[in-house]
Amino acid sequence: MANVGVNLISASISRQVTYVLLFISLVHAQDIVVFQPSFLTATGPTVTAFLLGNTSDVSLNLRTVSPSNTTGSVGSPSCVPEVTRWMLTKEQVEKTAVRVQLTRNQSLHACSDNDTNTDCCTKLLCVLETLQVTACVGNTPKASLLIQATIHARLFPAWTGYDNKTVIPNQVYQPLGPCPCDLTVRSCDIRCCCDKDCSSEDLKLFASYCLPGPFGGQVSPDPDYQCSVQSSKNSPDWFPFLCVTSPPENNPYLGFFYHGSTISPKSGPSFQRQTLSAPMPVNLYVQGRPIVTLNNQYFSIPQKVLGQCVNSAPVAFLKNFEVECVTLLHSCPTGFPLQTLPADLSVQVMNGQGGDVVVNVTDDIATDLNPFISEISAVSSTAHRLVCENVTLALDYKFFWQGNSITAITLTRTIGTLISDVSVAALTTRYSAVFLNGNFIAEPNSGNPGYQVGKPVIAGIMDNNSESMQRTSISIWKPVHDGLCSTAEKKVVLFGENSTSGCLLPVGQQIPTQCNLLREVVTNLQADLITSTYVAKRGNPDLLTLTDWMNISFVTLNSSTTVNDTASTCSGIPSHQDILVWSLITGLVEGVPQREIRDLQVSYSLSTWTWDCGGKSLCEEIQLFPITSSVTFIDIPVNAEPPKTSFQINFTEYDCSRNDVCWPELAFPITRYYTGEPYSQSLAKGMILVFFFIAASILGTPWRQIRQVWYSTAL
Structure with missing residues (x-):
């Protein structure tokens, strides 16, 4: 029965929507106004209908009417207002559609015996009346809506309290x-x-x-x-x-x-919710766990989630990040994170040991706003001068940690005054978080213990004062924008991923006459890619254990090599840097191969650059020359084959891997190298074949001749 009722209601709603759409198209074509529906039966205190057509100059009038006992009609519509207990409201939903709503301004609960309030229902049939809503243009009625209200009083249980005991x-x-x-x-x-x-x-x-x-x-x-x-x-x-x-x-x-x-x-509601105890404070922070404030809320900083900037994202312990968010400004910002106060940023954070630390805020005023704001629409007559003071341009956090706790937090807030003469401007803000252990930046490992493919190769520089390793990285070129070396960035070398990149170096004027200076410039550019002297053998090296590190092999350039420099040619330029990494799989951890770096070698390839000067002694035009860098990973194979015997070494003509004809393979099905079926079955089948071969040879021609001689003698 319930499903039938739902289907009938759905069909009724569908028909009403269809009728509304048909009436909209009809009245729009004929420029008239109509009510849809034109007659309603109300069983509740709220009634809704639609007025369709040209409703720009239409006013609504509500009155109470009485149907005639003989004809049943209520008379012609009237634009004279009357006072009723209904409140009439209208809402423009479309260009040619107005939603008309009537609400009963009366309490519908039934009157009790001693009830002195007149605003109640004295009978169970509380409201029984006929209403007429008239759409008027001036004093002329255009359309009318009849509403038959039949509303019963609401009944409530007489007892709503609770006994003292059960x-x-x-x-x-x-x-x-x-x-x-x-x-x-x-x-x-x-x-x-x-x-x-x-x-x-x-x-x-x-x-x-x-x-x-x-x-x-x-x-x-x-x-x-x-x-x-x-x-x-x-x-x-x-x-x-x-x-x-x-x-x-x-x-x-x-x-x-x-x-x-x-x-x-106990006194109170029977289903009273139990008061929850306050959450236990964070005892120890571990890598990846969210940092919590003193009021048991996640400590949040604007970050990127699924490529989109989120104003409040939790900060994870020992997880560094640096993001940039772009915001289109039509007016000056008023809320977080573009408008901040030092008092709001100086929050108390749990340190992981039962105490708390306070964020120390330092302001930095930016004078050059070109890196932060860019104009994306031209100046027009509607553009206005936009002046925004104390806009937050960057929030740079530094978390100092030791063990599993946070010792201090500092924040550098960069603010500035934005001035723009365009209607729309793009503001680029920066947010970062760096975890420092003393003076060392906390960075994630590249494996545990061996390197994993796609993780950065870890390099280091020896700190003679502390006798520990300062962690760095190995980089290659990452050209951006125009591809010039002056604007190029560096890309970290990822383990197991071969890559080749480069940039363009503009050279011109009198440089060809100063080849030594050109070689020095290129050498310094290539040397900036690798500033470390050690590389970690595994993905989780210890900064204090020197056995976890190995020296990087640099192939030095031969200074005695003769160079043939001319007026338009410079030779011996180290234009290509080649990084070779040898790795070996040392074992498996839960099925994941663990790789270890056995050697890392950096070498340079020399090239000759020639200028096309057009026969001139000096080149006035600037020419572009490429500077490249590449990294190649080489897997050291594991020798799992058994050692060769003296027979295989001395008698190579019987070695199947060196000759087209292999006599030992004649009995291949009954050897250990045959893996098509179990060895016991292949051996049994082979012995059966040998037996049939011997039987065929014995019972062949010699035995047939013996049997013939035997039979002739017997006869």
């Missing part, structure tokens, strides 16, 4: 809840046939829809294995020997092991 009966003889579906005290619950508050008239409404099972107050029927269930007619022969005899009172819904008593409940 008496629980003895559970030895009856269930704790004789009627589990009786949820409302002194009120009839729908479909709960065991509710004592339901009258006989109420039970007739849902007698055939009672809640089944124990939750509806109906104890489950006796199971089939009870001896009292099966009758003598349909019971099997073995039933009297295997049935179970148990009294009806013995069922799982009776509390045989609980003795009822009288308890006094």
